[in-house]
Amino acid sequence: MKDLKDVAAARIDGLSARLLGLSHRLHANPETAWQEKQAAAWISAELTGVGYKVTRELCGFPTAFAATLGRGPLQLAICAEYDALPGLGHACGHNIIAAAAVGAAAALAPVVDALGVTITVIGTPAEEGGGGKIELMDRGAFDGLHAAMMVHPGPLDVARAEPFAVSHSKIRYRGKATHAAAYPERGVNAADAFTVAQVAIGLLRQQLQSGVRVHGVVTNGGEAPNAIPEVTEGRWYVRAGTLADLAVLEERVRKCFEAGALSTGCDLEIEAESQPYAEFANDEAILDLYVANATALGRQFVSSGPDMRMNRASTDMGNVSQRVPAIHPYIGIDSLPAVNHQKEFAAHCITAAADKAVMDAAKAMAFTCIDIARSSPLRSRLIGNTEQVDPLKETVDVH
Known part of the structure; x- marks a missing residue:
């Protein structure tokens, strides 16, 4: 007879080569939002290998999936992210997120029946600006879940997610091209429109x-220096503390872009790249369990200082947290002075410290799921008092 956490830890340790191999393989083959074909296939194969039933192309999205094991009434989800950044590869460490999710799922496979739980790993594409979780949630992928979690890498361990709400927009100005030296007065300069807008912002x-x-970038500033630019394009993010604050701020920023169009005579098009990302609602009881488990593994959390600010980064997991009790802690990979979304951080995501983060995050999430299942008050809050099973078994036979 072994304690369930001992069983889970041994399972993760026994799979270390596969988990770290997956992390490194994802890192070496970065795929951007909605293009994560290899990543989704590799992660799905690993989950199939540890006993999960995998549904590919979840909700009609080619690179989304759900992997499920167990028949218990308590429905717990672990979210996996695996998209990379354009031009920067895995500079946000989503390879670590995916491998840790697989590790936690594998650890829980032998104990789901003893715990009375169903575990689902949801493969969520396009976190980097595409809002994959929001799209999946709108199509029912998170229906029926009682709690959800994931762990995100950063320079340091930080418990609480406090992300900005954010909107992502494509901006396009349309003017009229002409020869910049011979007939400049016949043009309508779309590049000038962006200049005016950026000054106004x-x-x-x-x-x-x-x-x-x-903040944002101009992705197309014109075609040739001797032609007045006819079309210019950019991508802009607006962030605020809450969705309500974001709506007010967006209107003020929109007027800056309208000023660019008005002053130059260009036409303006603003297109949302995704639905807005929401602020995060941490489930305090689940977060306390995670912190206790991670601390027992030797992780040391920080709660102040500029180096911890990865916890302010926007995430579509915020939208999930508004509907499902959730946590989104950060696990450190000892990368300083390198921080997320730098090429130097990408290099740190396959170091020994990053590999340790994969293993520790997998164990901390698995242990937290076990503690949730063992806690009668927490189970009652999450799913009510209708179940007739004993979820509080402390031990399990392992043959």
Whole structure:
């Protein structure tokens, strides 16, 4: 007879080569939002190998999946992310997230019946701007779940997710091309429209409340230096503390883009890249369990200082947390001074410290799921008092 956490830990340790191999393989083959074909296939294969039933192309999305094991009334989800950043590869460490999710799922496979749980790993594409979780949630992928979790890498261990709400927009100005030297007066300069808009945004910042963010890039500034640019394009993010604050801020930023169109005579098009990402609602009881388990594994959490600010980064997991009790802690990979979304951070995501983060995150999530299942008050809150099984078994036979 072994304690369930001992069983889970041994399972993860026994699969270390496969888990770290998966992490490194994903890192070496980065795929951007909605293009994660290899990643989804590799992760699905690993989950099939540890006993999970995998549904591919979940909700009609080619690179989404769900892997399920168990028949218990308590429905717990572990979210896997695996998309990379354009031009930066896995500079946000989603290879670590995916491998840790597989590890936690594998650890729980031998004990789901003893715990009275059903475990589902949801493969969620396009976190980096595409809002994959929101799209999946709208199509029912998170229906019936009682709690959800994932662990995200950063420079340091930070327990609480406190992300900005964010909107992602494509901006396009349409003007009229002409020869820049011979007939400049016959053109309508779409590049000037972006210049005016960016100046207006820069001036707006001094009137904005502390903590909001407005930032973006021009992805197409024109075709040739001797032609007045006819079409220019960019991508812009607007961030605020809550969705309500975001709606107010977005309107002010929109007027800056309208100023660019008005002053130059261009036509303006603003297209949402995804639905807005929401702020995060941490489930405090589940988070306390995670912190206790991670601390027992030797993780040391920080709660102040500029190096911990990865916990402010926006995530579509925030939208999940508004509907399902959830946590989204951060696990450190000892990368400083490198931080997320730098090429140096990408290099750190396959170091020994990153590999340890995979193993520790897998164990901490598995242990947290076990503690959730063993806690009668927490089970009652999550699913009610209708179940007639004993979920509080402390031991399980392992043959």
